[in-house]
Amino acid sequence: MIRITKQTDYGIVLLTHLASYPERQFNAPELAAEAHLPLPMVSKILKLLAREGLLTSHRGVKGGYGLARQAEEISMAEIIAALEGPIALTECISVEGDCSHEPLCPVRSNWQRINQAVRAALMGISLSEMARSRPAGPQGLVTLGAGTARNAFAATALHEV
Amino acid sequence: MIRITKQTDYGIVLLTHLASYPERQFNAPELAAEAHLPLPMVSKILKLLAREGLLTSHRGVKGGYGLARQAEEISMAEIIAALEGPIALTECISVEGDCSHEPLCPVRSNWQRINQAVRAALMGISLSEMARSRPAGPQGLVTLGAGTARNAFAATALHEV
DNA sequence: TGGAATTCGTACCGAATCAGTCCTGTTTTT
DNA sequence: AAAAACAGGACTGATTCGGTACGAATTCCA
Numbered sequence: 001m002i003r004i005t006k007q008t009d010y011g012i013v014l015l016t017h018l019a020s021y022p023e024r025q026f027n028a029p030e031l032a033a034e035a036h037l038p039l040p041m042v043s044k045i046l047k048l049l050a051r052e053g054l055l056t057s058h059r060g061v062k063g064g065y066g067l068a069r070q071a072e073e074i075s076m077a078e079i080i081a082a083l084e085g086p087i088a089l090t091e092c093i094s095v096e097g098d099c100s101h102e103p104l105c106p107v108r109s110n111w112q113r114i115n116q117a118v119r120a121a122l123m124g125i126s127l128s129e130m131a132r133s134r135p136a137g138p139q140g141l142v143t144l145g146a147g148t149a150r151n152a153f154a155a156t157a158l159h160e161v
Numbered sequence: 162m163i164r165i166t167k168q169t170d171y172g173i174v175l176l177t178h179l180a181s182y183p184e185r186q187f188n189a190p191e192l193a194a195e196a197h198l199p200l201p202m203v204s205k206i207l208k209l210l211a212r213e214g215l216l217t218s219h220r221g222v223k224g225g226y227g228l229a230r231q232a233e234e235i236s237m238a239e240i241i242a243a244l245e246g247p248i249a250l251t252e253c254i255s256v257e258g259d260c261s262h263e264p265l266c267p268v269r270s271n272w273q274r275i276n277q278a279v280r281a282a283l284m285g286i287s288l289s290e291m292a293r294s295r296p297a298g299p300q301g302l303v304t305l306g307a308g309t310a311r312n313a314f315a316a317t318a319l320h321e322v
Numbered sequence: 323t324g325g326a327a328t329t330c331g332t333a334c335c336g337a338a339t340c341a342g343t344c345c346t347g348t349t350t351t352t
Numbered sequence: 353a354a355a356a357a358c359a360g361g362a363c364t365g366a367t368t369c370g371g372t373a374c375g376a377a378t379t380c381c382a
Binding site: 059 | 342
Binding site for chain 3: 188189190204207208211212218219220221222223224225226
């Protein structure tokens with residue numbers, strides 16, 4: 001639940017890779033090969049991240065991408081916001097315009113609480129923390145699958161599979 | 162970003178309404194009318210919530226739905242988990258099966274951190290808190306739109322619109 | 323005991339979004 | 353000047369979402 005898109009998933013993988021080698025520059029084909037992701041997709045994502053200011057890009061024959069800031073300075077909230085785009089909002093349906101006869105929809109303002117809570121949680125995790133190869137977690141069954149971790153927001157993820 | 166589905170949005174509105182009138186029973190048409198949502202959709206959501214154990218349902222001519230537990234005992238995490246279904250997971254693509262040559266995909270295990278953080282944030286908010294008509298927030302521009310608050314997870318929601 | 327109201331389960335369809343690709347510039351190095 | 357790499361779109365197939373509809377099972381009440 002509360003799924004993130006594959007784009008975002010891929011993007012985090014790419015950013016983590018970049019964070020593991022600061023000072024270095026990577027071009028799109030390199031990153032695609034090392035992350036085992038399709039090149040067009042990687043290119044698309046890097047483009048987006050550069051436009052959003054998370055990556056710096058250098059054109060030309062020896063060009064490539066690098067982190068725009070220190071990995072410690074980049075939060076998960078920023079990354080997700082950059083990749084998912086500013087689509088989501090309290091987009092109230094204004095088909096008829098009447099709905100204000102309720103006690104002014106108490107739910108809506110309370111959504112801000114949830115919003116803030118999740119936002120705070122995501123801001124509390126930096127890219128550098130993601131780049132650290134797991135500190136001291138469950139070591140078992142890590143070899144299967146691999147690939148990328150998408151849709152990882154499942155509240156029950158730890159119990160399923 | 163990190164959108165929730167409309168179903169979940171509606172579901173929370175319905176649950177909040179139920180939480181405002183404990184002890185009472187509501188049937189689907191009543192709830193649909195009072196929340197201004199399409200009846201078939203409401204029916205579908207209530208069904209789901211009942212199956213997941215968040216609501217108790219009573220059939221028959223004077224049937225209806227009621228909260229299975231106290232509103233204080235129901236967390237947002239539960240509601241979202243019930244409505245979004247256990248779809249999301251670290252669904253690693255096993256097309257080729259090789260990806261374990263990387264340092265065992267350090268990203269994946271760290272996703273659990275994010276997962277936990279968000280989960281904790283959602284578990285910290287109970288349904289009864291959502292039912293409270295906003296304690297002391299910004300009072301302006303609350304009259305516009307109304308309706309339901311969907312896609313409210315936008316990290317930038319407070320700054321946009 | 324039978325009928326009416328209500329929930330339950332499932333199947334279905336259109337629309338929107340996502341994932342992924344491709345093409346055509348523009349910039350930089352050699 | 354040529355090659356390599358980024359930039360910015362447009363485009364397409366697949367999946368999921370939002371919403372609807374219908375029949376079956378269950379319970380209340382006359």
